[in-house]
Amino acid sequence: MAGLRPNNVPKTEKDNRIMGSYPADCHLHTYLCRHATGTPVEYAAEAARKGLSEIGFTDHSPMPQDDFDDWRMRLDQLSLYVDMVREAQARFPQLVIRLGLEVDYLPDGEAWIRELSNLYPWDYLIGSAHYIAEGWDVDNPAKKAHWHGRDRWEIWETYFDRFTRAAATGLFDVMGHPDLPKKFGYWPEQDCTPLYEKFLKEAQRQNVAIDVNTAGLRKECREIYPSAAFLSLACKFNVPIIFGSDAHDPTEVGYGFSEAIALARNAGYTEYCRFSLRQRETISLPIT
Numbered sequence: 001m002a003g004l005r006p007n008n009v010p011k012t013e014k015d016n017r018i019m020g021s022y023p024a025d026c027h028l029h030t031y032l033c034r035h036a037t038g039t040p041v042e043y044a045a046e047a048a049r050k051g052l053s054e055i056g057f058t059d060h061s062p063m064p065q066d067d068f069d070d071w072r073m074r075l076d077q078l079s080l081y082v083d084m085v086r087e088a089q090a091r092f093p094q095l096v097i098r099l100g101l102e103v104d105y106l107p108d109g110e111a112w113i114r115e116l117s118n119l120y121p122w123d124y125l126i127g128s129a130h131y132i133a134e135g136w137d138v139d140n141p142a143k144k145a146h147w148h149g150r151d152r153w154e155i156w157e158t159y160f161d162r163f164t165r166a167a168a169t170g171l172f173d174v175m176g177h178p179d180l181p182k183k184f185g186y187w188p189e190q191d192c193t194p195l196y197e198k199f200l201k202e203a204q205r206q207n208v209a210i211d212v213n214t215a216g217l218r219k220e221c222r223e224i225y226p227s228a229a230f231l232s233l234a235c236k237f238n239v240p241i242i243f244g245s246d247a248h249d250p251t252e253v254g255y256g257f258s259e260a261i262a263l264a265r266n267a268g269y270t271e272y273c274r275f276s277l278r279q280r281e282t283i284s285l286p287i288t
């Protein structure tokens with residue numbers, strides 16, 4: 001979609017990098033999920049203000065039961081979600097705005113994910129493993145007590161087992177925040193390379209991308225998901241990447257993208273990708 005840059009893009013190379021050629025921010029939430037603020041129009045306005053050329057919404061998908069938990073949209077709000085993204089597309093023709101979902105993987109949830117994927121013409125689905133056991137969403141600050149007295153390595157192993165199985169379903173275009181269990185800084189002492197490798201082998205087999213997600217910079221772990229070591233390995237496995245701020249507030253659009261681009265380049269990446277109607281397109285990374 002070249003040619004859709006706003007008219008006011010500055011001419012110098014540096015400013016052009018800051019304003020015009022950031023990768024798409026492919027991971028945005030909305031107020032519908034009950035723990036974020038902002039409408040798609042408000043996120044789009046912020047993206048336009050920052051000079052991004054492309055964004056994608058991936059709010060937390062509904063479950064068949066609305067009382068599954070308290071941090072996602074209800075099923076009857078899905079059409080409102082789609083309408084709001086369409087409204088943002090209409091009001092910001094200078095932006096490319098994609099329609100996606102962040103979908104929770106549960107071991108017995110594949111039929112539901114298939115059903116969801118057929119409801120609307122999604123541009124892409126991000127698959128995330130938040131739940132590592134019934135009632136335990138591993139990134140939920142309210143469940144930190146679950147970590148106490150438990151073996152961290154076992155928790156990480158359980159997470160990566162689910163995350164790898166999620167990739168193996170072939171139902172997702174992108175796998176979200178790959179090393180999510182580090183969120184609170186609860187790293188295991190052991191070397192996690194075997195966990196990363198097992199997942200990446202599956203990601204490669206399924207031709208699924210991963211989410212270079214800057215939300216980690218705003219959490220206790222203070223680093224992007226995935227870590228530098230994980231991302232270097234991902235590059236060796238030829239697993240493609242997208243970039244996402246995982247914004248839960250419009251001010252977070254494009255958050256930490258300079259750092260994310262540098263991390264990707266240092267890991268060996270020269271390209272990233274974006275999705276339209278579940279087709280992947282590859283784009284050169286901007287020079288940093």
Ligand code: ZN
Pocket residue numbers: 029033035060248
């Ligand atoms: Zn969220």
Ligand code: FE
Pocket residue numbers: 102128130176177
């Ligand atoms: Fe998530």
Ligand code: FE
Pocket residue numbers: 027029102246
């Ligand atoms: Fe998210």
Ligand code: ZN
Pocket residue numbers: 102128176177246
């Ligand atoms: Zn997320």
